[in-house]
Amino acid sequence: MLSGQRPLDRHPLVVVTNREPYIDERVGQGIRTVQSAGGVVAALDPLLQEHGGYWVAWGSGSADFQAAPDGRRQVPPRNPRYTLCRVALSPEEVEGYYASYSNQGLWPLSHLLIERAHFSREAYGFYAAVNRKFAQAAARVAPRRAWVFSHDYQLALFPAALKRARPDLTIAHFWHIPWAPFTVFRLCPHYRALLEGLLGADVLGFQTGGDVFHFLNAVQRTFPEAVVDRELGVVTWNRHTTRVSAFPVSVDYAAIRELALSRRVSRMARGLRRQLAHADLQLVVAVDRADYTKGILHRLEALADFLERYPAWHRRFVLLQVVVPTRTEVDEYRDLFTEVLRRTRALNEEWGRDGWQPVVTIRRSLDRARLTALFRAADVALVSSLFDGMNLVAKEFVAAQVDRRGVLLVSESAGASEELTDAFPVNPLDPEGMAATLDEALRLPPAERAARLGRMQAYLSRHNVYTWLQDILDALEEASLNPSWLTTDAETSPSLIGESWTDS
Known part of the structure; x- marks a missing residue:
């Protein structure tokens, strides 16, 4: 298990993923709750159960909003320890954001299967809108100075959108799939926007040193004005600092x-x-x-x-x-x-x-x-x-x-x-x-x-899943002690995030 968890008492944790940790499904006349599989859920669910917090995710279960009409569900169901905040997506949003842009565009391109990658402006519009939805949901529930841990290629625009809305939050984003070399990555028509989105994170994690190398190269080639310290893995751009490092994910x-x-x-x-x-x-x-x-x-x-x-x-x-x-x-x-x-x-x-x-x-x-x-x-x-x-x-x-x-x-x-x-x-x-x-x-x-x-x-x-998580939490703590926030007037702009977020 983790050691040195005391910072979580000062910094509540908000996890943000595409897939939710608990799914409510219709079974006959009733509802069955099942836990999602996967290493991220296995590592983060016990952490939130121990310390409390929030998990923001797409409510994809057939009975998700029957079980929780407002999208907020206390989980685990038999012994609630934290709040699951489900984001409702229309069938058109699921098709555009998830099936089309994420899985038929970013997924094959990141795996160097260029001939399989397909992008469209319509799909990107859904992708951007859904990323904003996730950012708005996280901004509403996150207590002041919380730590936010978001994940993967479905949410590349999320870190910057959330940072603009809530500059008090410290954000770590982990990219689970490979990061393509720049000559391939730039084939995505929206590669500049994806880089801008990810650079909103305070800590940005990849699986390997090669992924870090390719990401830093993409930043340097796209934004010549950015200051990129390859030795330290630090990017300073648009008055914000992002610490970029390899955190190889593992198992329990x-x-x-x-x-x-x-x-x-x-x-x-x-x-x-x-x-x-x-x-x-x-x-x-x-x-x-x-x-x-x-x-x-x-x-x-x-x-x-x-x-x-x-x-x-x-x-x-x-x-x-x-x-x-x-x-x-x-x-x-x-x-x-x-x-x-x-x-x-x-x-x-x-x-x-x-x-x-x-x-x-x-x-x-x-x-x-x-x-x-x-x-x-x-x-x-x-x-x-x-x-x-x-x-x-x-x-x-x-x-x-x-x-x-x-x-x-x-x-x-x-x-x-x-x-x-x-x-x-x-x-x-x-x-x-x-x-x-x-x-x-x-x-x-x-x-x-x-x-x-x-x-x-x-x-x-x-080097198990808990040391992986501990390394990221340590990086979040370092970033929160040495913040570099975007200059924004978002705190006085309730139209974006709702008027009640400061009461969380």
Whole structure:
């Protein structure tokens, strides 16, 4: 858990994300409340439960505003500890801000998939308007001199909009996905506005040092008048200072390890290992959303090459891939999921023999216990992202490997590869190379497997999700002690933020 949390007693915390931590859904005649999955929720929900505060997010649940007509919901429902403030979005706003501009524009561009990126002025209009909505909601609920921790590419305009409205707030914004080189980033028609929005933050976090480098380069190329200190990671522009740094996001190492050692997960893992031993198989696992950035088709191409070049492994391994449908409202994602299933079927038809199939596909998400059991039982985990800000699957696998049996193969273009240096690096665009690395991993002696995992586990135990959060809170504290606020008359402009914010 966190240490040194006392500043939160002086600086209430306001978390701002696109996705909400608790969702109210209609179930028959009633309402069911479910907690969202994901590392950010897992890290920040306990913090707000301990210290109180506010969480501003899009109210996306089918019964969100039935459960809380004014958008304010005390959570968790059974033991309320903080206030969830839901932002209502129309279907047109969801389409323009989220589906179109964020997921069909910024997402592919940031992952260097230029040919897939599509921008429109209409979608940007919705994106800007929704970012203002989030800023207005946060400005209304935030107590004076609160700390605000906002997240990701859906809210790039949010920091400056909030800073103009509430210069007393100290804002940290974390960009979870990669930051593209300037020659790619500038293809976004609104790149200047995005930079201006992010520079409203007092602390701006990225996953890797490479992301920080590219962001600072974008600022320097776009705003020649800005003062950019690359050594310190500080940008001074428009009478405001932004501290820019890498804060690699991580997992709750201790919690995953505890779950992996639990009676239920141990029983499931032993059962899976018995099945594998009976069939004399090594288990290779891959867990992804059906997103084109994850390199799933490239992985299947490498597997076909592996089966052709290394026939000694026939009937001696199985790839169990969990492919979770995502963003199914977008044609490209539906088409990708269909193509993954088609190629998997063709691969099994070509290479399967006597009841053995090289690939087994699970087409839905697994609950946390089953996923942890799968990771614990696996001999190899394969992360084949074309480009990834971090990829927490790699870290979850390492944490769950309490028996230190497995080998991690991780894409060189995933942020996790920079930290998990005892993993085997793979290039998703080199199928022959990935096939050769898989062969090497499957042949790796148990002692070397254990040694590699031991070193990575020691690293993750020291660099977990709580140290990630603590580093950002420390940066917020430093920024609040040395403020550099925008000059604005927003405090006397109630038309923007409402007249009652000072009473929070």
